[in-house]
Amino acid sequence: RMWLYLAEITPKPAEVKQDAYERALRARAFDISRYLLPLATNTSLGEIVNARTLETQVARLLSHTHQEIRNLGGLLKRAATSPAYNMNHQSLRELVEEIRAVDPRLGARAEQELLREVCAAPTLLKYADPNPYQIETRRELRQAAAELMGRSPITPAEAVDLLDEEPLEVELATTLLYEHCHYSYRQIRQAVEAAGEKMRREIIDLGVRHRSKHDEMLRAFCVGQHFRFDILMDIGGFRDMHRHRRCIQIGQGFTTKHGYDAPEELEAAGVRSGYDAAMNRASEVVEKLAQSPEEEAEEKSHYAIPLGFRKRTLFKMDFAEVVYISELRTTPAGHTSYRRVAYAMYEAVARKYPALAKHFHVHDVSEPVDLLQR
Numbered sequence: 001r002m003w004l005y006l007a008e009i010t011p012k013p014a015e016v017k018q019d020a021y022e023r024a025l026r027a028r029a030f031d032i033s034r035y036l037l038p039l040a041t042n043t044s045l046g047e048i049v050n051a052r053t054l055e056t057q058v059a060r061l062l063s064h065t066h067q068e069i070r071n072l073g074g075l076l077k078r079a080a081t082s083p084a085y086n087m088n089h090q091s092l093r094e095l096v097e098e099i100r101a102v103d104p105r106l107g108a109r110a111e112q113e114l115l116r117e118v119c120a121a122p123t124l125l126k127y128a129d130p131n132p133y134q135i136e137t138r139r140e141l142r143q144a145a146a147e148l149m150g151r152s153p154i155t156p157a158e159a160v161d162l163l164d165e166e167p168l169e170v171e172l173a174t175t176l177l178y179e180h181c182h183y184s185y186r187q188i189r190q191a192v193e194a195a196g197e198k199m200r201r202e203i204i205d206l207g208v209r210h211r212s213k214h215d216e217m218l219r220a221f222c223v224g225q226h227f228r229f230d231i232l233m234d235i236g237g238f239r240d241m242h243r244h245r246r247c248i249q250i251g252q253g254f255t256t257k258h259g260y261d262a263p264e265e266l267e268a269a270g271v272r273s274g275y276d277a278a279m280n281r282a283s284e285v286v287e288k289l290a291q292s293p294e295e296e297a298e299e300k301s302h303y304a305i306p307l308g309f310r311k312r313t314l315f316k317m318d319f320a321e322v323v324y325i326s327e328l329r330t331t332p333a334g335h336t337s338y339r340r341v342a343y344a345m346y347e348a349v350a351r352k353y354p355a356l357a358k359h360f361h362v363h364d365v366s367e368p369v370d371l372l373q374r
Helices: 002-009 018-036 051-062 067-081 089-102 104-114 132-149 168-178 185-195 197-206 235-241 265-269 272-290 297-304 319-328 336-352 354-359
Strands: 160-162 227-234 248-251 310-317
Touching (some): 002 018, 002 265, 018 272, 051 067, 089 104, 132 168, 132 197, 168 185, 168 197, 185 197, 185 227, 227 319, 235 310, 272 297, 310 319, 319 336, 336 354
Antiparallel strands (some): 248 310
16 A cells, blocks of 8 residues: 555656666655564574674573573574584585595595584683573662652653763663663653662662672663763664664663654555554553463563554764764655654754754755655
């Protein structure tokens, strides 16, 4: 339906080939339709990583809240400590046999050199296990956040909120609790400030109580960045923003509590009511799954959440990264979701630091977009 609607409002230019035209519109149609895809949708991921980083990564995955992620950590550990896959094994085996036919002794040496099994990181990864520091600290901070916030309703907040400067202890205590609830940063900070200095220090102590001499501090301890954005956006758009690694990201869990986004094109295409019905039904299913008696029911319910539901994440960075994200993510070829977020980041900085606004080379997201330009 979305492809037909886009084709109706975007006639094919004479100079554009039919396959290129259809390919561009299919991509745009998917940008709209992906809001309905659940988190259970399979995806592919590749990484280039050194052994030391892989060791830390495997331990973190083995300590995750979701069983699938823990299983993935186990598979990574096994892959790194087992013989690596040799894509040339068959051709090398044939070569070894040819050498062996001519000279058995040389063939034996060739087999030893060419077909020996190689493990990626047998020593470092051997001892990568679930991390008690991460597991126990997560449990205690989750409890602390629940006790501090109680049954307070989630107050409305801006989708992109450039946070104010504050004492480092306040930022640290607030950040430690942030990822263990679904409140905005400002609402948590207000509760932290009201709780007093003694409570703030107790929260910070929780963040290091179980830390051993071999444990890195939690990411929440990466504080002091000047530009901090509390961002509420759809999960699909967040997954694009999540690619930016030159910043600190503190993410809250997946939820349906914040509602969902709806692309403007749905109304014009006459499918908005069907979309709303599907999203509301998905929310009901998620709630039902979360309340089931099955082990880790809440974690498993996340798989049914469509990408259109909103998720809150704290992004901390320097000025150069704000400029980079704002410029890159506002280009007309990008997805509407993160284009608006990136432009709002620029606007927030421009309001607070007018003299810096001229250094941004952003695209105005309110201007019309050529749907055939990707």
